[in-house]
Amino acid sequence: MNNDNRLKSIEILYIEDDPGDIRLTQEVLKDTKIKIKLNVVTNGKDALAYLNREGEFATALRPDLIWLDLNLPAMDGRDVLQAIKQDEHLKTIPVVILTTSAANEDIARTYALGANCYVTKPVGLEAFAKMVEQIEGFWFTVVKFPPKM
Amino acid sequence: MATNTQITENYAVKILIVDDKQANLLAMGELLKNPGYEITKVDSGESALRCILKNEFAVILLDVQMPGLDGFETAALIRQREKSRNTPIIFITAAGKNHELMEKGYALGAVDYIFKPIEPSFLKTKVSVFVELHRRAVEAKKLTQSNQELEQFAYIASHDLQEPLRKIRSFSELLAKRYKGQLDSDADDFIYYITDGVTRMQRLIEGLLTFSRVTTQGNPLIETNFNHLIKETLAMIDIKIKETGSKITVGPLPVLKVDPGQMMQVFQNLILNAIKFKGQDDPVIHIKAEKKSVQGQDGWQFAVIDNGIGINLSQKDRIFKIFQRLHLRNEYPGEGMGLAISKKIIERHQGRIWIDSPGEGKGSTLLFFLPCQDASQEQCQE
Known part of the structure; x- marks a missing residue:
């Protein structure tokens, strides 16, 4: 069984440019049972640098899960997703799209690009907390991750 | 001129x-x-x-x-x-x-x-007729365009307004959760008013979004059996019906070309309204349809009849306007969107909607007429 994830904290890379959403997620995670290390980058360029351990991210750990906002400045979330899913080494990391858009074309397009699931940011603290909890519950207790390379 | x-x-x-x-x-x-x-x-x-x-x-x-x-x-x-x-x-x-x-x-x-x-006057008259026709066509084109722009604007505005609002709501709720009872009672009141106001504004914006989507994101009209449509609608609001002890009966309904999703929204609004504005007794609601010809146009007239508080008919037009409410919010909650959205949906189907009531306290009847879209008479038969 490849469950040694459980012993150390789980690494999430959160790619999000909205400081309010970042803070809210951090606050909600404070109340959660699972040990999560939330690493935040605010743009696509940093996200790829982080994943490829370049520059200031040279010592970054490979994340177990990526949370990706679609609307990012400069390099769009869709471009980031495409870059991840076309990279031999990165494509096995599950990507959860976290966005305000409920547009069908966004949903269809991101799945086509290889997103592992698509979540619309809900309204209200309770719903938001519940969403984070459910994402955690699913990805960290139900799902088996690909073995770390 | x-x-x-x-x-x-x-x-x-x-x-x-x-x-x-x-x-x-x-x-x-x-x-x-x-x-x-x-x-x-x-x-x-x-x-x-x-x-x-x-x-x-x-x-x-x-x-x-x-x-x-x-x-x-x-x-x-x-x-x-x-x-x-x-x-x-x-x-x-x-x-x-x-x-x-x-x-x-x-x-x-x-x-x-x-x-x-x-003949000078003959020429002048003929030309002026065509000029007038041209002007009307230009005006109509402009109106359609500005209507479309307005709808687009409402859609974009309400969509973009949701984003900052989501933030205000989340953080004021977080504030309430963490600090309620730790500041003084004034602070608790203030936090309550912020979260309450934001929640309401959010509902208004959602309503506005739904309102603007009636025409911008409507689906094509397809042949729809209203008997099935009502069954589905009632199933969706089953909890509410049971909770309130409402009795709903439905007469035989026709098959018509409509946008089924939108029509379900109309019935849901009308039934929930009938339940909300109930009188002393538990709500008793009857839904029926009859074939009618209005101004030479064949179609079906639907009625949702209730035993609720009724309405003073001097207010009958106001209730279909967006954000209009006849009652205090704490008497009857709601944002005054349901009937405005229903009206817009019915108008998208070239129909019309109105209310009738024998008077306050005597129940009311919401009526709407849907013309048969095709000239083919089949449409108008049962």
Whole structure:
């Protein structure tokens, strides 16, 4: 069984440019049972640098899960997703799209690009907390991750 | 004329006169002189075609007998151009009434004939009719466009407004969760008013979004069995029905071409309204439809009849306006969107909706009429 994830904290890379959403997620995670290390980058360029351990991210750990906002400045979330899913080494990391858009074309397009699931940011603290909890519950207790390379 | 000056005075309507004789051009130009017209005079079919490329004319007065391209040839070429395909053409001829000639003209798309010698008032009246038609078409086009823009605006505005609001709501809720009872009671009150206000505003914006989506994101109209549609609608609000002890009965309903999702929204709104505005007794609601002919148009009239608080009929139009409420929020919660959205949906189906009530305290009946979309009578049969 490849469950040694459980012993150390789980690494999430959160790619999000909205400081309010970042803070809210951090606050909600404070109340959660699972040990999560939330690493935040605010743009696509940093996200790829982080994943490829370049520059200031040279010592970054490979994340177990990526949370990706679609609307990012400069390099769009869709471009980031495409870059991840076309990279031999990165494509096995599950990507959860976290966005305000409920547009069908966004949903269809991101799945086509290889997103592992698509979540619309809900309204209200309770719903938001519940969403984070459910994402955690699913990805960290139900799902088996690909073995770390 | 005066009635229309307000919307039309800011532009002149273009008229084209084509005649190979300068004297005729001059005379007709003088005759039609009007501050509301911008008259262009050309002396050949060739120049007329050049003019048409650059301008949109309300009407073209075209001499039949001309050297070079004659009137008929010119008309045929005018009709071939996209921009002038529908521009009315009046042929002017000295040839006298000749049926064969006239038929040829009509086949080429002439809308009228004027015979020389020209009777001045006759020409003026004819031209003014086409000018008026043109103005109306332009106004209608502008109205449709501004309506579309407004809907688009409502959609974008409400969509973008949701984002900052989501933040205010989340953080004020977080504030309440973490600090409630730790500050003083004033602070608790203030936090309550912030979260309450934001929650309400969010519902208003969602309503606005739904409202604007009625036309911008409606689905095509498909043949729909209303008996099934009602069953589905009732299943969706089953909890509410049971909770309130509501009794709902449904008569036989027709099959009509509608947007089923939108129609379910209408019934849901009307039924939930009937439940919300209940009187002393538990709600008793009956839904029925009957075939009707309204102003020569066949269709079905639906009714949702309740035993609720009824309505003073002096308010009957107000309830269909967006954000209008007749009651205090703490008496009957809601944002005043349901009926406005229902009205918009019914109007998208070329129908109309209204309310009837024997008076306050005596229940009310929400009625709507849906015309049969196809001329085919089958549609209107059960």
